[in-house]
Amino acid sequence: MEKNLKDGWLDIPVDPTLDLFEEIAKLKLEKNAIILAHYYQDADIQEIADYTGDSLGLSRKAEQTKADMIVFAGVHFMAETAKILNPNKKVVIPDVLAGCSLSDSCPPSLFKKFKEKNPEHKVVSYINCSAEIKALSDVICTSSNAVSIVNSFSKDQPLIFAPDKNLGHYVSKKTGREMLLWDGACMVHEIFSQEKIIKLKHRYPAAKIIAHPECEEDILELADMIGSTTELLKYSQQDTSQEFIVATESGILHQMIKNSPHKTFIPAPPTNNCACNECPHMKRNTLEKIYTCMKYEIPAIEIEEELRIAAKKPIDRMLEISNRAGIQ
Ligand code: 13P
Numbered sequence: 001m002e003k004n005l006k007d008g009w010l011d012i013p014v015d016p017t018l019d020l021f022e023e024i025a026k027l028k029l030e031k032n033a034i035i036l037a038h039y040y041q042d043a044d045i046q047e048i049a050d051y052t053g054d055s056l057g058l059s060r061k062a063e064q065t066k067a068d069m070i071v072f073a074g075v076h077f078m079a080e081t082a083k084i085l086n087p088n089k090k091v092v093i094p095d096v097l098a099g100c101s102l103s104d105s106c107p108p109s110l111f112k113k114f115k116e117k118n119p120e121h122k123v124v125s126y127i128n129c130s131a132e133i134k135a136l137s138d139v140i141c142t143s144s145n146a147v148s149i150v151n152s153f154s155k156d157q158p159l160i161f162a163p164d165k166n167l168g169h170y171v172s173k174k175t176g177r178e179m180l181l182w183d184g185a186c187m188v189h190e191i192f193s194q195e196k197i198i199k200l201k202h203r204y205p206a207a208k209i210i211a212h213p214e215c216e217e218d219i220l221e222l223a224d225m226i227g228s229t230t231e232l233l234k235y236s237q238q239d240t241s242q243e244f245i246v247a248t249e250s251g252i253l254h255q256m257i258k259n260s261p262h263k264t265f266i267p268a269p270p271t272n273n274c275a276c277n278e279c280p281h282m283k284r285n286t287l288e289k290i291y292t293c294m295k296y297e298i299p300a301i302e303i304e305e306e307l308r309i310a311a312k313k314p315i316d317r318m319l320e321i322s323n324r325a326g327i328q
């Protein structure tokens, strides 16, 4: 099976005259498939998806779906999480090389040693990590529920937070508790330019700055509101401001504009020469790759059963705590 893949997706030419929106809709019916897309996907992919959401929402949908096939338009750890929750369903990903710099910043062998050096600590891991790291964790969190998850431990319980040091630092501040932070970061969220954002704010003085907690502290200090992608989206709808400078991956702007067409959304600029900030991993997915992965059911996520069971436990724990706290 693997030999048919070229650079992470199936190397079969797609007829350019095909209406891919129509073909994908047909395949969805034929295969009883559900397409789950993260907010960082291209607008076309968000539009063909049955559900578009943040990491927590996507995990919930993956857990609840009755579909036979889950098509995960996101990155590898997300599709892997869907498979961990649904061992009997086919989970396909448009491009198996759609990785995550944050997940990659936490190699399991090194993390295991780090954990062994701190045996009295419990481990809270951000969902942006591999199944191996999940299996080494006590509970998983997402950016929507990280504060509640950390608060679910008694104050005297020492904690390790992995792999995102920026989210870990933010959660430490919000909860007032020290945690041992793994030194990982997201390549997208760590390159926002404070200087350029300040300049933008001078041009749009009424704009609210809204930021994802994966951003570095100097960016979060400028923010009027900090939250997961779903929380940023909700805030942009509910707040009376007409202009927003958005410090997260620019794919989320599609939903923001769709939900509030009369408002202005300005992507916060990174330190490089680009005007907005895109995740190269998320952007590996295309409609063509979604079509081929659905048609040929390749690349599919497979996971060894012992690892799956160990990785599922802390995800289940997260879902339980979030449900109890009423976090959507
Ligand atoms: P959320 O979907 O939890 O907002 O996280 C953003 C992200 O970086 C996903 O890779």
Ligand code: SF4
Residues within 6 Å of the ligand: 040, 075, 099, 100, 101, 102, 103, 128, 186, 187, 188, 189, 249, 279, 280, 281, 282
């Ligand atoms: Fe990973 Fe960052 Fe891309 Fe999210 S935006 S998938 S954390 S590299």
